[in-house]
Amino acid sequence: MASLELSTLVADPSAIDQPYELDSPLKKRRIRLRWGRGTILIIAAAYFILPFYAGMEYSLQRPTGGFSLTPLSQIASAPGFGAALWLSTQLAVITMLGVMVLMVPTVIYVHLRLPRFRRVMEVITTLPIIIPPIAYSVGVLESAPAWLRNSQYLLAVVYVILAMPYVYRSLDSGLGAIDVKTLVEASRSLGSSWLMTIWRVLVPNLRAALMSASVLTLALVFGEFTIANVDNWQTVPVWIYLAPTDNPRINTLVAMIALLATALVLILIVSLDRSQSRKSRRAQ
């Protein structure tokens, strides 16, 4: 084989020495694709950055001209903001705990015992997106026990329902990336109870999915306006739009900060998701 001439293996040996054809259709298609992507990215970035810039400019611009960071320091002392932030934080924590306690065992159970039920679960968990929030807000209010009906924590119950589509999908895709059945059986054969198996084996391997579900829930609670407003509770989004302040620029500034925080959090989710995919590819 060593003496075999290269020319005997290649139909047109002269083609080997030729430089890469710049005008090849493949190259053209790549350039077109790159341009297409670039244009979409620029339009999307402009759609996000321009209003953000306008909001920040409105909030931080001095009447006399130039910019000042003073409004940032005024946020904390703005009337009602502290209470709204505290309420939203409480609701976010309760909602996250509630939705996780409800969904983690449910999704694991569906994956292990009722895999054919996954489609049905997908449809059920999509309902909160389809049904107008106001409808089940009234439903929850009507069916809630009297002691909870006038409590601000009733909102958390509604938010658990609202967060379900996002949490279900995150967990479902996280569980889809690992061999749940084998891991559970391996853990149980070693003497582990169900709770211990979930806590020591499944949850650590669902870290990215749980993180993504938590962050989406957090973003949802800090962004939901309609139901909180209808139920007359002043959460951060309600405060942003309705609170009477001496300086309306502060409301805008808080809205911009919330927007920026949400964007950063979403970038974080994407990075986590990518690192999880890389890990599972390596594991395979």
Next chain:
Amino acid sequence: MTLATDTAVLPSADASLPTGAPVVFDNLTRRFGTTTALDRFSLTIAPGELIALLGPSGCGKTTALRVLAGFERPDVGRILVDDKDVSSVPAQRRNMGMVFQSYSLFPNMSARDNVAFGLQLRHQRSAPRRLRASELLDLVGLSEHVSKYPHQLSGGQQQRVALARALAIEPRVLLLDEPLSALDAKVRAELRDQIRAIQQRLAITTVFVTHDQEEAMSMADRVCVMSRGHLEQVDTPAVLYSQPATAFVGQFVGVSSRLPVTRRGANVDALGRDVPIRGDLAGLPTGDLEALLRPEDLDVRVNPGGLGVVSHRSFFGATTRITVGLGGATLKIDVRSSEADELALGTRVDVSVTARDVLVTTPQPVS
């Protein structure tokens, strides 16, 4: 890397390790919808014995293992371990180590933490736990990889960690569910020897599920051949091969050729020779039957006027397997490779039966 396959290089058996437990599958039936995975399956396994459950896909071997592990409940029947009925004991309380077909290491734990997991659940303190895990990883030849995570280990290494993890809890029974099927041939052969050496060293009762007859025959003390949920035959590999009890075993274990024969009382006429029928004659029809013949049960000689024609040759080193077309039958015959030169493709040959007795079956319908 050198595997610790020689028992001489294995650490001495821990005196605290109990020897294996006797296991009894007592008349087990397990149905999934309309499918009967196990059909009145009974089997007794002696303490310290390695038994292989062998059979084609869907024969019920994995279901039998899962019922023993506690992952499936039998519809009927009992599982006895150490003479105690464990049928309703949950999997986590059965103290059985299991190695799975797919890689089952916990991805978030290092090799040592995986092995130590079962000990941690048994509230063993950190220092002795880590020491025991390291010892077991050393036993399976992975002392250099204790801190590595599953994704940093090869398939063979992962299965060895899984074996160490299963052994760490000092199980009464070791369950192996096709642990080698995802590995390449060389690693598979090495790990096969290593598992057998460790099993013998620790004298642990082991149930090994496989569809690979070579694996079963080379590792097991006894092989249990299963078909459609029931036991066909259980015996030592040598007896299974030389005296298959049923046509299914004869065909599934080893290589068999089917030769049309005619029954004459307790004998059959096989290529002009009267050969006694092996086994029970009751229920066997008279007239046309088929004999199941091993490659070494036949002899082949060159004869220009012979009725057989060599149609294929496979070289196996010391022996060469010759395939001969004779009438409607296709016969596989092993000859010494030094004598195979004259048996070129297309050569006309005579074939004779040399077996002392033959297993016969009703003719297989032509598909």
